[in-house]
Amino acid sequence: MFIIAHRTFFFWFTGIILVAAVGAIFAYGLPLGIDFTGGSLMELSYPSGRPALTAIQDQLTAAQIGTVSVRAVGTTDVSIRTRTLTPVEHDTVLSDLSKTASTTELSYTSVGPALGSQFANKALWAIFAVILVIVLYIAFAFRKVSKPVPGWGYGLTVIAMLAIDIIVPTGFYAAYAHFTGAEVDSLFIVALLSLLGYCVNDVIVIFDRIREHLARNERSGLKESFEDTIGKSISETMTRSINTALTVVLALLALIFLGAPTTRNFALVMLVGVAAGTFSSIARSAPLLIPIAKWFAK
Numbered sequence: 001m002f003i004i005a006h007r008t009f010f011f012w013f014t015g016i017i018l019v020a021a022v023g024a025i026f027a028y029g030l031p032l033g034i035d036f037t038g039g040s041l042m043e044l045s046y047p048s049g050r051p052a053l054t055a056i057q058d059q060l061t062a063a064q065i066g067t068v069s070v071r072a073v074g075t076t077d078v079s080i081r082t083r084t085l086t087p088v089e090h091d092t093v094l095s096d097l098s099k100t101a102s103t104t105e106l107s108y109t110s111v112g113p114a115l116g117s118q119f120a121n122k123a124l125w126a127i128f129a130v131i132l133v134i135v136l137y138i139a140f141a142f143r144k145v146s147k148p149v150p151g152w153g154y155g156l157t158v159i160a161m162l163a164i165d166i167i168v169p170t171g172f173y174a175a176y177a178h179f180t181g182a183e184v185d186s187l188f189i190v191a192l193l194s195l196l197g198y199c200v201n202d203v204i205v206i207f208d209r210i211r212e213h214l215a216r217n218e219r220s221g222l223k224e225s226f227e228d229t230i231g232k233s234i235s236e237t238m239t240r241s242i243n244t245a246l247t248v249v250l251a252l253l254a255l256i257f258l259g260a261p262t263t264r265n266f267a268l269v270m271l272v273g274v275a276a277g278t279f280s281s282i283a284r285s286a287p288l289l290i291p292i293a294k295w296f297a298k
Contacts, residue, residue, distance in 0.1 A: 004231040007287035014284055017276075018164055021171025028174045033183035034111045036123075040085040043106040044097065045077045051101055053078070059096050065089055071181050073261075077106065084110055123189040127166075130196050135159055138204070142211060148226050148293035157292065158203050161285045165199045166192055169273040173265075182265050191269040198248070199277035202241055203285045209233040210286065226293050230286045238282055245278040 003010065034041050053070050056078060060068040069081040085093070090108065097103050135155045142151035170192070176182060210233045217224050252274065255267035 003234055003283050004227055004287055007290065010283040010287065014164065017168060021168045024171040024175040028178035030174055031177050031183045033185040034109060035186045036184065038084055038111050040082050040110040042080045042108050043073065043077060044080065045104045045106050046101055047076065047104060048102050050076050050078065060093065063093055063096050065093065127192060130193060131159060131162065134200050148296060149289055153292055154207055157285060157288055158200060161203055161280045162196060162199055165195060165273060165277045165280050168276040169195065169269045172272045173269055176268065187266040188269060191266050194270065195273035195277060198274065199280065202277055202281035205240065206233055206237045206281055206286050209237050227290055230289060234282060234286050241278055241281055245274055248274050
């Protein structure tokens with residue numbers, strides 16, 4: 001099969017994408033939103049026309065609320081991020097901004113620093129917990145598969161693929177946030193957790209087909225190379241994987257272009273992750289079992 005015969009190319013291509021994603025993360029970083037760092041976030045609309053951002057910045061500086069970040073949203077809205085404001089300070093800011101132009105507050109979110117730090121820790125623990133459960137499940141499901149790769153070998157392969165499937169959209173988001181001003185919020189964590197579930201399901205389908213063929217070959221006494229078994233399993237599941245990914249991509253594209261702005265970043269992360277996960281399940285995960293099997297044979 002083409003993928004098995006050219007697996008070295010796909011491995012190198014994966015390495016290039018992975019290096020680019022890691023480089024973006026280290027070069028640009030991940031700007032944490034108020035969900036993690038704490039603070040107040042206001043979104044205001046200027047129906048009659050938005051003043052210059054510098055003028056808005058000067059008004060907020062006069063309010064003496066510390067460091068303020070003002071960012072344009074669309075043509076009439078602005079996003080204002082500050083330290084955690086008291087109710088009195090919040091009302092004062094709105095009053096000051098309304099003196100020179102008509103304003104409408106679209107949303108207001110305030111998170112304390114302690115709550116933000118606690119949320120960040122819980123988000124990391126949630127990701128690690130999901131990965132641990134996946135490893136245990138796969139090790140149990142493939143416990144009867146002993147040749148040429150033991151059950152836990154499948155589990156480690158899946159984890160390696162999931163790590164790549166998470167790093168790639170994270171690297172994309174780091175670059176995207178650098179150029180657009182987006183921030184890491186709770187929806188970003190939800191997207192990563194959703195991708196973990198989606199990607200592992202895609203990989204498991206192929207691995208389960210490999211397990212079925214190995215069991216069938218053992219019962220019938222059929223002598224078939226491990227490479228042929230993997231190639232046949234990929235061929236039998238490729239159409240299913242691609243069709244599933246296409247249906248998800250269509251839904252995500254609808255969210256990106258027709259959905260609310262609050263879900264756009266979530267849909268973008270999911271879109272990149274689904275594309276990476278589909279490529280991973282077809283071109284990386286199963287072919288990676290071949291060098292692993294050779295290593296165990298030695």
